[in-house]
Amino acid sequence: MLNKKIVFIGGGNMSEGIIRGIINNKVLVPGNIYVYDVLDERIEYLHNTYGIVSILNVEESVRKADIIIIAVRPQDFNQVVVLIKGNTSNGQIIISICAGINVAKMANFIGNEHKFARIMPNTMVEAQHGYSGVCVNDKIANEDKEIISTLFNCLGQTMFINEVLFDEFTAFSCAGPAYVLYFIAAMIDAGVQSGFSRKDSTAITIENIIGSAMMVQMTGKHPYQITDTMTSPAGVTITGCHVLSKTGFHGIVMDAVESAVKRTRELG
Numbered sequence: 001m002l003n004k005k006i007v008f009i010g011g012g013n014m015s016e017g018i019i020r021g022i023i024n025n026k027v028l029v030p031g032n033i034y035v036y037d038v039l040d041e042r043i044e045y046l047h048n049t050y051g052i053v054s055i056l057n058v059e060e061s062v063r064k065a066d067i068i069i070i071a072v073r074p075q076d077f078n079q080v081v082v083l084i085k086g087n088t089s090n091g092q093i094i095i096s097i098c099a100g101i102n103v104a105k106m107a108n109f110i111g112n113e114h115k116f117a118r119i120m121p122n123t124m125v126e127a128q129h130g131y132s133g134v135c136v137n138d139k140i141a142n143e144d145k146e147i148i149s150t151l152f153n154c155l156g157q158t159m160f161i162n163e164v165l166f167d168e169f170t171a172f173s174c175a176g177p178a179y180v181l182y183f184i185a186a187m188i189d190a191g192v193q194s195g196f197s198r199k200d201s202t203a204i205t206i207e208n209i210i211g212s213a214m215m216v217q218m219t220g221k222h223p224y225q226i227t228d229t230m231t232s233p234a235g236v237t238i239t240g241c242h243v244l245s246k247t248g249f250h251g252i253v254m255d256a257v258e259s260a261v262k263r264t265r266e267l268g
Contacts (some may be wrong), residue, residue, distance in 0.1 A: 002028055002150060009038035009072035009080050010047050014097060017125040018069070019050055021154030030149050042075060062087045067147070070096045077101050081109045088114060093144055097121055099266070103137050103163060115139040117148055120166065122156040123174045130156040131173050135163040166207050171260035184209060 006028060008015045022028050030051035037043050038056050043054045057059045062068060062084045072080050076126065077098050088094065088110060095117045096106055106116045116137045124130035132152040136145070149158045161169055184205055191201025215226055231238040244250075 001026055003032075004028065004066040004147070005034065005064060006067040006069065006151075007065040008033070008035045008069050008071055009058065009062075009084070010076075011035045011039075011042045012071060014121055015069070015071045016046065017048050018071075018121065018151070018155065019052060021125065021128070022096045022151060023050055025154045027150055027154055034065070036061070058083045059087045063089075063268070065092060067093045067095065067151070070094070070098055070101075072098060074098050078109070085110055088103050090114060090139075093117060093140070093147065095119055095148070102166070103135060107137065113139070115144055117144075118163065118166065119148075119152065120170055120174055121152065123158065124177055128154075128156050130177065131159045133166065133169040133173060134158055134160050135166060136160065151251075163195045167264040168261050171264045172257050175257075179253065179258065180209070227246065 006022075008019070019033060019035070022033065023030055031053060032150065033050070033052040034055050035043060035046050036055035037046075046052055047054045059211050068084065068088070070077065070080055070084075072113060077096075090113050093115045094110065097119050101118070103118050105118050106118070107114070110116075118135050122130040122132045128182040132155055134145075134148055134152070136148075140148075145160065152158045158167075187205040187208070188198065191204060192198050193264045194201075196204070212223075212226075215221075216223055219226065227237075228243065231241065
């Protein structure tokens with residue numbers, strides 16, 4: 001358990017997901033978690049649900065914090081900075097999960113001497129699988145990275161990346177579950193079309209998805225090495241795979257990610 005005080009500025013759904021993970025994994029006691037939000041009813045809900053501390057004075061709470069997480073809409077970032085600027089110290093870790101707010105902008109607004117981390121949280125919070133992407137400035141030491149990992153591993157896993165790949169991480173990793181879910185939905189429909197009930201088709205598909213992912217993880221093999229062992233000459237599996245190849249399935253997935261990366265850059 002970390003002996004740290006953490007302040008969330010913004011108490012939306014992502015903050016709640018992080019708070020729930022931290023408490024469920026016993027990383028911090030609720031009394032060391034402080035939350036501020038512009039909506040009083042939101043703060044009251046978080047306090048009543050998780051036992052965290054409601055913030056009335058942002059400036060004072062920021063001064064006492066070890067970790068500050070800025071979790072507001074990008075358009076509200078400048079207003080938040082006004083509240084915390086001048087109340088921070090060099091030893092604190094300042095984390096932003098605001099879309100489009102890079103490390104350079106945080107340093108420019110708050111001060112280059114501070115420790116900054118920019119994080120794209122895992123979108124599969126409930127399942128606690130998937131990666132949160134983290135990029136940091138040069139003031140962040142290895143022990144700081146360990147603290148960040150401990151916090152965000154409560155949501156799944158943590159990957160430190162170069163900030164030049166942040167848009168790519170957003171479009172590939174964070175949006176990635178949506179692409180997988182599209183495939184799952186198609187497989188379920190294919191099962192129903194083949195004669196299975198939707199319930200049975202869903203059960204079969206889920207087990208196949210989990211099993212396939214585990215095979216790649218356990219063996220360390222390229223997926224094609226595994227499918228090679230499943231396709232007998234002129235057999236059923238190779239016939240189905242032929243249709244996927246002929247329709248450009250592989251390229252369609254790559255095009256989808258490429259398009260999402262482009263859109264992420266446009267929004268950024």
